[in-house]
Amino acid sequence: MTNGVNMSKVSLDEVSELAASPDSPLQYQTLDRRSFLVSGAAVASSLALLLLGDKDALAAKPPKYEEAVEEVLKGAKPTADMITLKMPEIAENGNVVSVSIDATAAEAAGKTVKALHVYATDNPWPYVATFHLSPLSGKALVTSRMRLARSQKVVAVAALEGEEFLITETFVKVTIGGCGG
Amino acid sequence: MATIRPKVRVPKTAAKGDVIQIKTLISHPMESGIRKNKKTGELIPRDIIKRFEASFEGDAFFVADMHPAISADPYFAFYFKVPGAGSFTFKWTDDAGESWTVNKSIAVS
Incomplete structure (x- = not known):
């Protein structure tokens, strides 16, 4: 992907140089078939990038799970304690897998849970959902249903008040993958 | 597209200070944007519910930011500590x- 982008930048520069000097027809003549094809492809691919330029859409490359979780942790070291992730060990249908994130143990220890983040480490996109809680939330326990493309590790991170983080993970074996990939 | 029907289950009454469970469900395909039409090979455009907000008397107490990895017909069960009588908005x-x-x-x- 990075190679492709670099290539298109270089070739685009070439193209604009050529366009900027219309009074030197020699340059057009020296443009051989190969570089012509390359620049054509570059223009096409950058056009495609422009058309799909939504930050959360397909044009952007999906981040790895490690990068996605770092957006929340910002360098902090999470503790593997006081949070549990309840999921089936074997999911027959990856399209609908129940998931329960429970950080009530942290609340029992006097901490305030601000948000719960869920990640699927081996899905096309690692993000699943973020649940923002408030003092009116009563208890930090959320249940939902998610998609899993294949057997993989699911990770939950709880963000506590005072830049503290809790983390837990569980492995789910998926018989039929979801996400329709 | 089929009509989208949201459903919410909240207890009618509770004691002040009680922690109650709220369940919500909305019928929605949550089209992930990476699925292909099997006949034409074209990508089916993404169409998901991005955000869910539960508010009590105008204050949001539970907000979910969703990604395509949330299953079709998003379901949530979460809790609420009742500060008194009042009205909820789920959006x-x-x-x-x-x-x-x-x-x-x-x-x-």
């Missing part, structure tokens, strides 16, 4: 900015 918003709202109220016994 779902999709990629196109369209939204669906359900209002509920709770009495304190």
Whole structure:
């Protein structure tokens, strides 16, 4: 992907140089078939990038799970304690897998849970959902249903008040993958 | 597209200070944007509910930011500590900015 982008930048520069000097027809003549094809492809691919330029859409490359979780942790070291992730060990249908994130143990220890983040480490996109809680939330326990493309590790991170983080993970074996990939 | 129907289950009454469970469900395909039409091979455009907000007397107490990895017909079960009688607003918003709202109220016994 990075190679492709670099290539298109270089070739685009070439193209604009050529366009900027219309009074030197020699340059057009020296443009051989190969570089012509390359620049054509570059223009096409950058056009495609422009058309799909939504930050959360397909044009952007999906981040790895490690990068996605770092957006929340910002360098902090999470503790593997006081949070549990309840999921089936074997999911027959990856399209609908129940998931329960429970950080009530942290609340029992006097901490305030601000948000719960869920990640699927081996899905096309690692993000699943973020649940923002408030003092009116009563208890930090959320249940939902998610998609899993294949057997993989699911990770939950709880963000506590005072830049503290809790983390837990569980492995789910998926018989039929979801996400329709 | 089929009509989208949100459903919410909230107890009608509770005691002040009780922690109650709220369940919500909305029928929605949650099209991931990476699935292909099997006949034409073209990508089916993404169409998901991005955000769900549960508010009590205007204050959001539970907000979910969703990604395509949330299953079709998003379901949530979460909790609420009842500070007194009042009204809830539950609001779902999709990629196109369209939204669906359900209002509920709770009495304190």
